[in-house]
Amino acid sequence: xxxxxxxPRYKVAKRGQDVALRCDPISGHVSLFWYQQALGQGPxxxxxxxxxxxxxxSGLPSDRFFAERPEGSVSTLKIQRTQQEDSAxxxxxxxLGGTSSNQPQHFGDGTRLSIL
Amino acid sequence: DAKTTQPTxxxxxEGRAANLPCNHSTISGNEYVYWYRQIHSQGPQYxxxxxxxxxxxxxxxxxxxxxxxxxxxxxPHATLRDTAVYYCIVKDWLGSSNTGKLxxxxxxxxxxxx
Numbered sequence: 001x002x003x004x005x006x007x008p009r010y011k012v013a014k015r016g017q018d019v020a021l022r023c024d025p026i027s028g029h030v031s032l033f034w035y036q037q038a039l040g041q042g043p044x045x046x047x048x049x050x051x052x053x054x055x056x057x058s059g060l061p062s063d064r065f066f067a068e069r070p071e072g073s074v075s076t077l078k079i080q081r082t083q084q085e086d087s088a089x090x091x092x093x094x095x096l097g098g099t100s101s102n103q104p105q106h107f108g109d110g111t112r113l114s115i116l
Numbered sequence: 117d118a119k120t121t122q123p124t125x126x127x128x129x130e131g132r133a134a135n136l137p138c139n140h141s142t143i144s145g146n147e148y149v150y151w152y153r154q155i156h157s158q159g160p161q162y163x164x165x166x167x168x169x170x171x172x173x174x175x176x177x178x179x180x181x182x183x184x185x186x187x188x189x190x191x192p193h194a195t196l197r198d199t200a201v202y203y204c205i206v207k208d209w210l211g212s213s214n215t216g217k218l219x220x221x222x223x224x225x226x227x228x229x230x
Binding site: 045093 | 161
Protein backbone atom coordinates (compact mmCIF):
# COMPACT_ATOMS: atom_id res chain seq x y z
CA UNK A 1 0.00 0.00 0.00
CA UNK A 2 0.97 3.65 -0.31
CA UNK A 3 3.22 4.90 2.43
CA UNK A 4 4.32 8.38 3.39
CA UNK A 5 5.67 10.20 0.38
CA UNK A 6 8.09 13.12 0.54
CA UNK A 7 9.32 15.39 -2.21
CA PRO A 8 11.75 16.37 -3.41
CA ARG A 9 14.04 13.54 -2.40
CA TYR A 10 17.06 15.85 -2.63
CA LYS A 11 17.23 19.63 -2.56
CA VAL A 12 20.24 21.84 -3.01
CA ALA A 13 19.88 25.54 -2.29
CA LYS A 14 22.15 28.51 -1.89
CA ARG A 15 22.41 30.18 1.48
CA GLY A 16 19.67 32.76 1.82
CA GLN A 17 17.18 31.07 -0.48
CA ASP A 18 13.77 29.86 0.66
CA VAL A 19 12.85 26.17 0.32
CA ALA A 20 9.61 24.20 0.59
CA LEU A 21 9.46 20.52 1.43
CA ARG A 22 6.32 18.48 0.85
CA CYS A 23 4.85 15.55 2.73
CA ASP A 24 1.97 13.33 1.59
CA PRO A 25 0.89 11.27 4.60
CA ILE A 26 -0.89 7.93 4.51
CA SER A 27 -4.52 8.53 3.57
CA GLY A 28 -6.77 8.98 6.58
CA HIS A 29 -3.98 9.52 9.06
CA VAL A 30 -4.88 12.14 11.62
CA SER A 31 -1.43 12.92 12.98
CA LEU A 32 1.51 14.30 11.06
CA PHE A 33 4.99 14.93 12.42
CA TRP A 34 8.11 16.60 11.03
CA TYR A 35 11.58 15.63 12.23
CA GLN A 36 15.07 16.85 11.40
CA GLN A 37 17.99 14.43 11.23
CA ALA A 38 21.56 15.64 11.23
CA LEU A 39 24.30 13.40 9.90
CA GLY A 40 25.06 10.57 12.31
CA GLN A 41 22.30 11.53 14.73
CA GLY A 42 18.82 10.29 15.49
CA PRO A 43 15.82 12.25 14.21
CA UNK A 44 14.72 15.24 16.29
CA UNK A 45 11.14 16.47 16.55
CA UNK A 46 10.19 19.71 14.86
CA UNK A 47 6.41 20.05 14.83
CA UNK A 48 3.11 18.16 15.08
CA UNK A 49 -0.28 18.46 13.39
CA UNK A 50 -3.54 16.83 14.36
CA UNK A 51 -5.62 17.18 11.21
CA UNK A 52 -5.12 20.83 10.18
CA UNK A 53 -4.28 22.10 13.66
CA UNK A 54 -0.64 22.63 14.55
CA UNK A 55 -0.64 21.52 18.19
CA UNK A 56 3.08 21.56 18.87
CA UNK A 57 5.82 23.57 17.22
CA SER A 58 8.22 23.49 20.11
CA GLY A 59 10.96 21.82 18.07
CA LEU A 60 11.19 24.40 15.31
CA PRO A 61 14.69 25.85 15.68
CA SER A 62 13.88 29.42 14.64
CA ASP A 63 11.19 31.62 13.19
CA ARG A 64 12.64 30.91 9.76
CA PHE A 65 10.93 27.52 9.94
CA PHE A 66 7.22 27.37 9.16
CA ALA A 67 4.92 24.40 8.61
CA GLU A 68 1.34 24.11 7.47
CA ARG A 69 -1.29 21.46 6.78
CA PRO A 70 -4.23 23.54 5.56
CA GLU A 71 -6.66 20.74 4.64
CA GLY A 72 -5.51 18.18 7.14
CA SER A 73 -3.72 16.06 4.58
CA VAL A 74 -0.64 17.26 2.68
CA SER A 75 1.86 19.26 4.71
CA THR A 76 4.59 21.66 3.70
CA LEU A 77 7.65 22.61 5.71
CA LYS A 78 9.10 25.93 4.62
CA ILE A 79 12.48 27.29 5.55
CA GLN A 80 13.17 30.94 4.83
CA ARG A 81 16.60 32.50 4.33
CA THR A 82 18.31 29.15 4.58
CA GLN A 83 21.61 28.82 6.40
CA GLN A 84 24.28 26.15 6.26
CA GLU A 85 23.23 24.68 9.61
CA ASP A 86 19.85 23.87 8.05
CA SER A 87 21.53 21.13 6.02
CA ALA A 88 19.96 17.88 7.19
CA UNK A 89 17.45 15.20 6.27
CA UNK A 90 13.88 16.29 6.95
CA UNK A 91 11.57 13.41 7.77
CA UNK A 92 7.80 13.32 7.81
CA UNK A 93 5.76 10.74 9.71
CA UNK A 94 2.05 10.09 10.02
CA UNK A 95 -0.08 8.00 12.33
CA LEU A 96 -3.71 6.95 12.36
CA GLY A 97 -4.65 8.22 15.80
CA GLY A 98 -4.35 11.52 17.60
CA THR A 99 -2.21 12.33 20.61
CA SER A 100 -4.00 9.82 22.83
CA SER A 101 -3.15 6.79 20.78
CA ASN A 102 -0.64 3.98 20.73
CA GLN A 103 -0.71 3.78 16.94
CA PRO A 104 2.83 3.79 15.51
CA GLN A 105 4.20 6.53 13.32
CA HIS A 106 5.14 5.64 9.76
CA PHE A 107 7.95 7.57 8.15
CA GLY A 108 8.76 8.71 4.66
CA ASP A 109 12.29 8.46 3.29
CA GLY A 110 12.92 12.14 3.86
CA THR A 111 14.22 15.11 1.92
CA ARG A 112 17.97 15.59 2.04
CA LEU A 113 18.58 19.34 2.12
CA SER A 114 22.01 20.72 1.34
CA ILE A 115 22.72 24.42 1.74
CA LEU A 116 25.73 25.72 -0.14
CA ASP B 117 16.44 13.57 26.32
CA ALA B 118 15.83 9.97 25.39
CA LYS B 119 14.57 7.80 28.24
CA THR B 120 16.28 4.70 26.92
CA THR B 121 19.84 3.38 26.82
CA GLN B 122 21.10 0.95 24.22
CA PRO B 123 24.51 -0.47 23.33
CA THR B 124 26.20 1.55 20.61
CA UNK B 125 26.85 -1.42 18.34
CA UNK B 126 26.39 -5.16 18.00
CA UNK B 127 27.37 -7.87 15.54
CA UNK B 128 25.35 -10.89 14.57
CA UNK B 129 26.04 -13.82 12.27
CA GLU B 130 23.70 -14.26 9.35
CA GLY B 131 21.00 -16.82 10.11
CA ARG B 132 21.38 -16.49 13.86
CA ALA B 133 19.04 -14.68 16.22
CA ALA B 134 19.83 -11.06 16.94
CA ASN B 135 18.94 -9.95 20.48
CA LEU B 136 18.98 -6.20 20.96
CA PRO B 137 18.66 -4.96 24.56
CA CYS B 138 17.20 -1.71 25.78
CA ASN B 139 17.04 -0.20 29.27
CA HIS B 140 14.17 2.10 30.21
CA SER B 141 14.32 2.11 33.99
CA THR B 142 12.24 5.29 34.39
CA ILE B 143 9.36 4.13 32.20
CA SER B 144 5.94 5.15 33.48
CA GLY B 145 2.71 3.20 33.44
CA ASN B 146 1.35 5.13 30.44
CA GLU B 147 4.37 4.55 28.24
CA TYR B 148 4.68 2.00 25.48
CA VAL B 149 8.00 0.67 24.19
CA TYR B 150 8.46 1.13 20.43
CA TRP B 151 11.19 -0.22 18.19
CA TYR B 152 12.18 1.31 14.89
CA ARG B 153 15.09 0.66 12.58
CA GLN B 154 16.75 2.85 10.01
CA ILE B 155 18.59 1.50 7.03
CA HIS B 156 21.03 3.83 5.34
CA SER B 157 19.37 6.59 3.30
CA GLN B 158 15.87 5.54 4.32
CA GLY B 159 13.41 6.80 6.90
CA PRO B 160 12.89 4.95 10.18
CA GLN B 161 10.83 1.79 9.78
CA TYR B 162 8.38 0.75 12.47
CA UNK B 163 9.05 -2.75 13.80
CA UNK B 164 6.94 -3.48 16.86
CA UNK B 165 5.59 -2.00 20.07
CA UNK B 166 4.27 -3.21 23.42
CA UNK B 167 3.10 -2.13 26.84
CA UNK B 168 3.79 -5.02 29.20
CA UNK B 169 3.05 -8.26 27.42
CA UNK B 170 5.44 -9.89 25.00
CA UNK B 171 4.59 -9.19 21.38
CA UNK B 172 5.39 -10.93 18.11
CA UNK B 173 4.78 -10.01 14.50
CA UNK B 174 6.17 -11.02 11.14
CA UNK B 175 9.31 -8.99 11.67
CA UNK B 176 10.34 -9.55 15.26
CA UNK B 177 9.50 -10.40 18.85
CA UNK B 178 9.51 -7.99 21.76
CA UNK B 179 10.22 -9.28 25.25
CA UNK B 180 9.47 -6.85 28.10
CA UNK B 181 10.59 -7.68 31.62
CA UNK B 182 7.96 -7.97 34.31
CA UNK B 183 9.05 -4.72 35.98
CA UNK B 184 9.05 -3.08 32.51
CA UNK B 185 12.46 -1.54 33.12
CA UNK B 186 14.06 -3.24 30.14
CA UNK B 187 13.19 -5.01 26.93
CA UNK B 188 14.77 -7.06 24.17
CA UNK B 189 14.03 -7.01 20.48
CA UNK B 190 14.60 -10.38 18.85
CA UNK B 191 15.14 -10.87 15.13
CA PRO B 192 14.86 -14.66 14.92
CA HIS B 193 16.92 -15.29 11.79
CA ALA B 194 19.01 -12.25 10.92
CA THR B 195 19.84 -11.56 7.29
CA LEU B 196 22.26 -9.11 5.74
CA ARG B 197 19.28 -6.83 5.02
CA ASP B 198 18.72 -6.46 8.75
CA THR B 199 21.91 -4.39 9.06
CA ALA B 200 20.63 -1.05 10.36
CA VAL B 201 20.44 1.31 13.32
CA TYR B 202 17.81 0.08 15.78
CA TYR B 203 16.05 2.59 18.02
CA CYS B 204 14.21 1.76 21.23
CA ILE B 205 11.79 4.54 22.25
CA VAL B 206 9.28 4.94 25.05
CA LYS B 207 6.22 7.05 24.36
CA ASP B 208 3.30 8.17 26.48
CA TRP B 209 0.19 6.91 24.69
CA LEU B 210 -2.13 9.21 26.58
CA GLY B 211 -0.41 12.25 25.20
CA SER B 212 -0.38 13.79 28.64
CA SER B 213 3.33 14.55 28.71
CA ASN B 214 3.78 15.45 25.07
CA THR B 215 1.94 15.41 21.75
CA GLY B 216 3.08 11.93 20.82
CA LYS B 217 6.45 12.92 19.42
CA LEU B 218 9.14 10.27 19.34
CA UNK B 219 12.39 11.04 21.14
CA UNK B 220 15.22 9.15 19.48
CA UNK B 221 18.49 8.29 21.18
CA UNK B 222 21.61 7.13 19.39
CA UNK B 223 20.31 3.62 18.83
CA UNK B 224 22.21 0.38 18.30
CA UNK B 225 24.04 -0.19 15.04
CA UNK B 226 23.50 -3.85 14.19
CA UNK B 227 25.93 -5.34 11.73
CA UNK B 228 24.87 -8.71 10.33
CA UNK B 229 27.87 -10.58 8.99
CA UNK B 230 27.96 -13.44 6.48
